[in-house]
Structure formats: C-alpha cells, structure tokens
Amino acid sequence: MKEFKPLILAFLCENSAYRAIDVACMRKISYLESIRVIKVPCSGRISSTHILQAFSNGADGVIIFGCLKGGCNFVDGNLRTQFRVKKLKETLDTVGLGGDRLEMYLVGFCEAGKILKYMNDFYMKIKEIGPNPLKSKEVFK
Amino acid sequence: MKKLAIVSLMSDGGCHVAFLDMHENILKLLQNVELVHSYMVLDVKRIPDSVDVILVEGGVRTSHDIEVLKEARRKAKILVALGSCACFGGIPGLSNLFDLYSSLKYVYEKTPTIIKGVIPRENVPEVVRVSPISRYVKVDFQIPGCPPESKEIMEVILSLAKGEKLTQPTKTVCDECPLGPPRKKPSRLRRIFEPPKPNTCLLEQGYFCMGPVTRAGCGAKCPRAGIPCDGCRGPASKVLDQGAAMLNTLATIAYNTIKDFNLRTYSVYFYKYSFASSLIEDLIRKIQGEKK
Numbered sequence: 370m371k372e373f374k375p376l377i378l379a380f381l382c383e384n385s386a387y388r389a390i391d392v393a394c395m396r397k398i399s400y401l402e403s404i405r406v407i408k409v410p411c412s413g414r415i416s417s418t419h420i421l422q423a424f425s426n427g428a429d430g431v432i433i434f435g436c437l438k439g440g441c442n443f444v445d446g447n448l449r450t451q452f453r454v455k456k457l458k459e460t461l462d463t464v465g466l467g468g469d470r471l472e473m474y475l476v477g478f479c480e481a482g483k484i485l486k487y488m489n490d491f492y493m494k495i496k497e498i499g500p501n502p503l504k505s506k507e508v509f510k
Numbered sequence: 511m512k513k514l515a516i517v518s519l520m521s522d523g524g525c526h527v528a529f530l531d532m533h534e535n536i537l538k539l540l541q542n543v544e545l546v547h548s549y550m551v552l553d554v555k556r557i558p559d560s561v562d563v564i565l566v567e568g569g570v571r572t573s574h575d576i577e578v579l580k581e582a583r584r585k586a587k588i589l590v591a592l593g594s595c596a597c598f599g600g601i602p603g604l605s606n607l608f609d610l611y612s613s614l615k616y617v618y619e620k621t622p623t624i625i626k627g628v629i630p631r632e633n634v635p636e637v638v639r640v641s642p643i644s645r646y647v648k649v650d651f652q653i654p655g656c657p658p659e660s661k662e663i664m665e666v667i668l669s670l671a672k673g674e675k676l677t678q679p680t681k682t683v684c685d686e687c688p689l690g691p692p693r694k695k696p697s698r699l700r701r702i703f704e705p706p707k708p709n710t711c712l713l714e715q716g717y718f719c720m721g722p723v724t725r726a727g728c729g730a731k732c733p734r735a736g737i738p739c740d741g742c743r744g745p746a747s748k749v750l751d752q753g754a755a756m757l758n759t760l761a762t763i764a765y766n767t768i769k770d771f772n773l774r775t776y777s778v779y780f781y782k783y784s785f786a787s788s789l790i791e792d793l794i795r796k797i798q799g800e801k802k
Contacts (some may be wrong), residue, residue, distance in 0.1 A: 416754070416755075416758045417754040417755075417757050417758055417761075418750050418751055418754045418755065418758070418789065421751065421754060421789040421790065421793070422750075422789065424793065425789060425792055425793060425796070445765070448765055448766070449761045449762055449765050450761070451765075452761040452765035452768075453757060453758065453761045456757060456761075456776075457757075460790065464790060464793050464794055464797065465794070465797050466793065466797065502796070502797050503793065503796045503797065
C-alpha cells in the first residue's frame, strides 16, 4: 500500500496570501504538491456551502487564508468567514468528520514564510488524522 | 377524464386537509379529474392501476413507506410531491440529528408518561432514516409548503390534467415581503415571544427570519403578521442548502452579535424543514455507510 498523501484544498485571498505565495514562487520557493490553491477575490467570498461541498467530494482538509484583522479590502470579509469557519468546525465535530480538518488563518501580504509554515503544519496534522472517510477507496490507492 | 390519486406515507394528513380545503372549488376540480384513491374521502384500499397523476403526501420513515412509494411510481404517469415532508423531509427530518436506536429508545421507553415500555420488534416494518421521496424515486413536480396552499394545489392539478408545463417560482420570500430588505445590522438576537416593531424588517430587528433563502409563492404570509418566516417552502431556486445559506447570510449581517450556537441548537431554526435533504445529512449518510 502506498503512503497516504492528503489532498488539501487551500483558498487564498487575492490581496494577501495569494500575493505572498506568488512572490515566493517567483523566488523558486516551492510548496507541497498535494495542496491545491484556489484564488478568491476576498476570503469573504467563501461560503459554508463551498466548504461542505469540498468535504463531500473527498477533500481531506480545507485551509483558508485571509487578510489580517482590519486589513480586509472589503471592510470585514475576513471576519465573516472566520465566523462561518468557527460554526462549521462545531458542525463537522457533531457530524463525525472532525473540526480539525478545517482551519483558517489571518496573514499579511509579506508573510510568505509564515504561510508556508502553516501549510506544512496543516499537512502534517491531516496526515496524522488520516483520510477523509467520504472519499471512495479507488482515489487514493 | 384524468384520474387522480393521493397516497399517504409518513405524515399527519395536513396536506390532505389542505387539498380538501378548496371548498366549492373542489366541484370545479372534479369536473376535470376523477379522484380514484384517497384515504380521507374514499374507501379504496389499494392504488388502482394506471393513474394519471398521483400526489404523494409525507416523507419516508419505514420500509413499508418505500414499498408503497415504489408501487405509486409504477402506477403513476406523473408523480407529484405534496408538502414539505415529501419534498425535503420536513420536521420529522430533524430526528436524523440523533441516531435511530436512541430516538426509538426515547419514544418507547424514556418518555415521562410511559411505564415499563418496550420497543416493538415483531410484525412491524423496519424503521429507516427520514428522507424525502426524491431519494428513492423520480419526482416530476414539487408542491412545497407546510401545509401547501390549496389554490396552488388546484392550479397544479388542473394544469397537469391539461398537459401544460409547470415551473417553480424563482424569487425568495423577501421579494414578496412588504417589510423590505434589512437596512442595518441587528444589535442582538430576539426570540419569538418578544413583540416585534411594526413595519420594520424582522431580520433587522434580530429575529431568525428565513426569508432570504426560502422559495417564494406563499405571499409572505408570516412576516406580514409579524412572525418570522421559518422556511417551510424549502430552499430557493439557486440555493443548494437552506441552512448553510442562512448561516452565510447571518455571518454577513451579524457575525459580531451571535455568539453561542452549535448544530443541535441552530438546526431547529436553520433546518426546520430541510434537514433530511441538506448537505450535512449527506455527509452523515456517507460516513455511516462507510462504517458498515
């Protein structure tokens, strides 16, 4: 049996985290291949439906990066998503998936090192928790 | 003459009463269609073969319901889900929050009025998780509502009998509501027993009004009377999951005033009628299926 490689979906805010990762990648700093990055115009765009659907379709973890508190381009988009994530973590705990599979961090646009560290830590954590029980077995053979 | 039948599954008969609530209009209806099976009006035990339109009332709770439902689908040309239980699982769907054995144990053994109760096990159909009928058979049209509007039922039956195509309303309850959209953020949460201010949006005052995510068609009866909408007509056309959409709405307007919630407390507000067809229910089903 092959080693379990978690499939992680990362939503990055265009104005902070995505820009930071972009600059870091221009300097040939790489991040883990199993983290799939999606650029969003603001972290407030991510609704609870998106997150639930990601888990339903077999993502092992979802990580969200927003701007720092008070630094959102659209006033309070990051805080709104923080609220959603807090409630969804409780929901996932009740359902039996585990709220640890969902995480949100607030970062600035020059903190590429911090973002990569968070991503690595999250990857290791998901590896410990194990695969998403909803994923069909053929996918990670 | 087209044939019409009403089949009842897990339900309290309220939708059936809503159908009979047409008063003298029922005479107009009976000029166009013939009622062949209905447990409240006729004494016909079995569903006759080849019926044109079958209205199914109630969701699926036991293996008996599944059998009756599949028989109805075989015999019907057009199958219509009548009421919120048939369309989305309804209020009984909230029992899916607890596992099957603990809810049976509570009902038959632990209810305060019961002395030495036993869970019945012989000669009873198997109990399954509550689900809308669309999980088992193909549904041609839905008439949501708890109970559905009598006028709407009549219009749907008449146009189905004529062979016309039907469409669902695409707007939300807020579009029909005269109190208007919320203009400012609520300062705190309110419960229903606190009297609301007149001519002000209920969401703006801090009540859980499900108007923004609920399908239109009822004429916003409840908000007009000062009672928050509880979402009986199910998710609006582009809404995938009613409760998750309402959580988004609340996160947008009141992320700093709402503090303590979890699935079991807010499900009653957010998923009152649609828990059995929500994304969370899908997650639970998939996880439990995996364990077996």
